[in-house]
Amino acid sequence: MINPTAENRKLNKKNTRTNTFTSSLFSKLFRSSSAISTKYAEQPALKNVFKNDFYIGAALSLNQISDNDPDAIALVEKHFNSITPENILKWEEVHPEPNRYNFEAADRYVALGEKHKMHIIGHTLVWFHQTPDWVFQDESGKPLGREALLERMKDHIFTVMGRYKGRIHGWDVVNEAIMSDGQFRKNKWLEIIGEDYVLKAFEYARQVDPDAQLYYNEYDFEHKSKCEGVIWLIKNLQSRGVRIDGVGIQGHWFLDYPHIEDIESYILALSNLGVKLMITELDVGVLPYYPIDSKIVDISSFDLETQKKFNPYPDVLPDSVQKDLADRYAELFSLFYKHRDKFSRVTFWAVHDGQSWRSYLPIKGRTDYPMLFDRQCRPKPAFDAVVKIVQSKKFKTQQ
Ligand code: GLA
Numbered sequence: 001m002i003n004p005t006a007e008n009r010k011l012n013k014k015n016t017r018t019n020t021f022t023s024s025l026f027s028k029l030f031r032s033s034s035a036i037s038t039k040y041a042e043q044p045a046l047k048n049v050f051k052n053d054f055y056i057g058a059a060l061s062l063n064q065i066s067d068n069d070p071d072a073i074a075l076v077e078k079h080f081n082s083i084t085p086e087n088i089l090k091w092e093e094v095h096p097e098p099n100r101y102n103f104e105a106a107d108r109y110v111a112l113g114e115k116h117k118m119h120i121i122g123h124t125l126v127w128f129h130q131t132p133d134w135v136f137q138d139e140s141g142k143p144l145g146r147e148a149l150l151e152r153m154k155d156h157i158f159t160v161m162g163r164y165k166g167r168i169h170g171w172d173v174v175n176e177a178i179m180s181d182g183q184f185r186k187n188k189w190l191e192i193i194g195e196d197y198v199l200k201a202f203e204y205a206r207q208v209d210p211d212a213q214l215y216y217n218e219y220d221f222e223h224k225s226k227c228e229g230v231i232w233l234i235k236n237l238q239s240r241g242v243r244i245d246g247v248g249i250q251g252h253w254f255l256d257y258p259h260i261e262d263i264e265s266y267i268l269a270l271s272n273l274g275v276k277l278m279i280t281e282l283d284v285g286v287l288p289y290y291p292i293d294s295k296i297v298d299i300s301s302f303d304l305e306t307q308k309k310f311n312p313y314p315d316v317l318p319d320s321v322q323k324d325l326a327d328r329y330a331e332l333f334s335l336f337y338k339h340r341d342k343f344s345r346v347t348f349w350a351v352h353d354g355q356s357w358r359s360y361l362p363i364k365g366r367t368d369y370p371m372l373f374d375r376q377c378r379p380k381p382a383f384d385a386v387v388k389i390v391q392s393k394k395f396k397t398q399q
Helices: 006-030 033-039 070-079 104-115 146-163 188-193 197-208 224-239 260-271 304-310 319-338 381-398
Strands: 055-060 082-085 119-126 170-175 213-218 246-249 252-254 276-285 343-348
Touching (some): 055 070, 055 119, 082 343, 119 197, 146 188, 170 197, 188 197, 197 213, 197 224, 213 276, 246 260, 260 276, 260 319, 276 319, 319 343
Parallel strands (some): 055 082, 055 343, 119 170, 170 213, 213 246, 246 276, 252 276
């Protein structure tokens, strides 16, 4: 999914920090993680519900990796057996300057996963976004040539993947290379290296760790041309001897979009590639749609009526919408369960509502409710709906 511009990202980061600081302060003052986990001790663990089907993952924020969100970590320990870092392995975070890598948070992230014997994911090596401008320039600020940029990409992949060889089990090697019209996304990688930048990224990654799972990650497969473009890309790589282990379907969805039939039809189309599928960034926004690639705006910059329209539930989610969310999650997990032979993992793009990017991108300051756990880390009706639908299906197949 397209992300904000560099300038706007700073705003978002600030916003995230404020949110996480407030929520962590709240959590320290009013609750303890043991209180939360004791209260919900009787809830089944999601990872056990799907034990024989696929990994259940969650994306972790820097705040969580840094031990500042104990309630979230208690949920992670109980419910999830796979983790993905939200930001800390993106180029701008892990390799902010030409000769400086910053592995502190990533080391903690991998140690956390190992402590709990989790399936650990690296996200992401080559992307057009959250990659600093210097990557594409020489020392005098002029655009790099093809060979120099390939060298830089190789150095990055060798250094980052190499550090965690055998410890990070699967990598999103390339993120979002195809546009809605099925063509290559116009970005600096394409402009300087050419279309084989994707192939090169996979070749370098395979050289570093022959045993790692290597994935291509993408969004909006419901656009037929895009889905066809990705299928063409993967087939092309396969025909040139490049092994790809999986395709990640991001899954930033809404209550009524995309239609479940459309999701099923692209699951079937992608599974013909003979690779594993994963839902890599699942969340279900309940707020009205606003184009994700719009310029970031603050909700307070709208007039009152527009604020109400785009941020209809600033304080609490009405029961009726809570139910719609539960129904949507039940429908989605029914589908994933039906196609469990094709999936290796379903990862949520946050642990709880308070962490989700959907409240600050592309409109800053909204209150969305996209996850299975609320801002106090309590399971929502959507959590129960997921457990119920899958348990009932399992029960039926045992009859
Ligand atoms: C994309 C990226 C993720 C995250 C989300 C939400 O989907 O793959 O890393 O940035 O956008 O912003």
